[in-house]
Amino acid sequence: MKSVLEVAVGAVVDRHGKILIAKRPDDKHQGGLWEFPGGKIEPGETQRQALDRELHEELAIDVKTATPLITIHHDYPDLSVRLKVWRIDRFEGDPHGREGQAVEWVAPTDLQNYSFPAANRPIVTALRLPPFYAILDDSTPSALFSNLKTILANGIKLIQLRLKKVTAGEAAEFIARILPLCRRHGASVLLNSAVSGIEASAIDGIHLTGKDLMALRERPDSQGWLAASCHNEAELRHAETVGVDFAVLAPVLPTATHPGARILGWQGFTALAETANIPVFGLGGLAKDDLARVREAGGQGVAGIRAFIETE
Numbered sequence: 001m002k003s004v005l006e007v008a009v010g011a012v013v014d015r016h017g018k019i020l021i022a023k024r025p026d027d028k029h030q031g032g033l034w035e036f037p038g039g040k041i042e043p044g045e046t047q048r049q050a051l052d053r054e055l056h057e058e059l060a061i062d063v064k065t066a067t068p069l070i071t072i073h074h075d076y077p078d079l080s081v082r083l084k085v086w087r088i089d090r091f092e093g094d095p096h097g098r099e100g101q102a103v104e105w106v107a108p109t110d111l112q113n114y115s116f117p118a119a120n121r122p123i124v125t126a127l128r129l130p131p132f133y134a135i136l137d138d139s140t141p142s143a144l145f146s147n148l149k150t151i152l153a154n155g156i157k158l159i160q161l162r163l164k165k166v167t168a169g170e171a172a173e174f175i176a177r178i179l180p181l182c183r184r185h186g187a188s189v190l191l192n193s194a195v196s197g198i199e200a201s202a203i204d205g206i207h208l209t210g211k212d213l214m215a216l217r218e219r220p221d222s223q224g225w226l227a228a229s230c231h232n233e234a235e236l237r238h239a240e241t242v243g244v245d246f247a248v249l250a251p252v253l254p255t256a257t258h259p260g261a262r263i264l265g266w267q268g269f270t271a272l273a274e275t276a277n278i279p280v281f282g283l284g285g286l287a288k289d290d291l292a293r294v295r296e297a298g299g300q301g302v303a304g305i306r307a308f309i310e311t312e
C-alpha cells in the first residue's frame, strides 16, 4: 500500500471573514498553486501541534482557536495526502509570508478565482458553506411562509425547499414570492429534486433525493449548488463520484417524524463523515447547539426541518 502523507492545514479567517491563502513555491509538490498554509505532521506530533507549529513557521502567528473544518484524502499520481483542515478564527500576530511566499486575503466567494491543488476543491466548498442548513418542509402547507420567516429570522443562510405536497403551480408561486425575501437576507435557496417544472436559473441550486442521486451518472451542467441526501457509504461515494458539492447524512438521531427508522448514531455519523471527501451536514434529531459535536465528528454543520422553526 502506498503511504499517505499526513498534513495539517489552516484556513485563517480575519474579522471581515476573509481567508488567508499563500502561493506554493514553484519547486515544491503542487508548486505555483495557491494553498491554505500548513505542512507535514512530524513524528510524535498531534494534528493540532503540527498546525500550530506550521502556522508559526509559515505565517508567524500563534493559533488561539482552531475548529475542525474537513478532512480530505486525495491521491495525486505521485503522492497520496490526507489534509486535516482547521478553521482558525482567533490568532495572535500579524500573518505574513515568513518564507517569502506571496499571501492574499480573499472573501470565501472569491476563492473560486484562484488555482488550488486538486485536493482543495471541497475545502473551498466547506469555507463557502454556512454552518446551518434548513429544510423547509410542506407537510403543513399553510405554515410554509411563516416557517420560512422564522428560519430567516434565526439567521439561516442556506435553505432547501422540500415541497412534496403542494402542486407544481403552488410551488412556483411560493418560490416567486419568497425569493426576493431570501435574497434580502443573503440566504441561498435550493430546490428538492422531487419538485419539477421550476426554472433552474431561478434558484441557487438543486438538492437531490437519495433516489435521484443514485440515478445520476454525471453532474448536470446547471450553475449553482448541487447537494444530495445520503444515508450510507454507497450514496456518499456516489455523491463524490458525480461531483456533488455537499451531502446531508441522515438520520443521526431518532426523530418523531420517522419513528423506528434505522439511525446512524454519533458513531455511525462520525465514521461516514470522517471518510467523506465532501462537506457533510448531519440531519435527524439535531438542534443548533449540536454544531460543535457535528464538527468534532468531521461534519460541516447541522441540517434540520424543525430545528430552525422552533422558537428559542
Ligand SMILES: Nc1nc2c([nH]c(=O)n2[C@H]2C[C@H](O)[C@@H](COP(=O)(O)OP(=O)(O)OP(=O)(O)O)O2)c(=O)[nH]1
Pocket: 005, 007, 008, 009, 028, 029, 030, 034, 035, 036, 037, 038, 039, 040, 054, 079, 081, 083, 117, 118, 119, 120
Ligand atoms: N499546506 C498545504 N498543503 C496542501 C494543500 N493542498 C494540497 O494538496 N497540499 C499538499 C501539497 C503537499 O504535498 C502537502 C503539504 O506539504 P507542504 O509542502 O505544505 O509541507 P511542509 O510545509 O511541511 O513543507 P516542507 O517545508 O517540508 O517542504 O499537501 C493546501 O491547501 N495546503
Ligand SMILES: [Mg+2]
Pocket: 037, 038, 039, 040, 058
Ligand atoms: Mg507548507
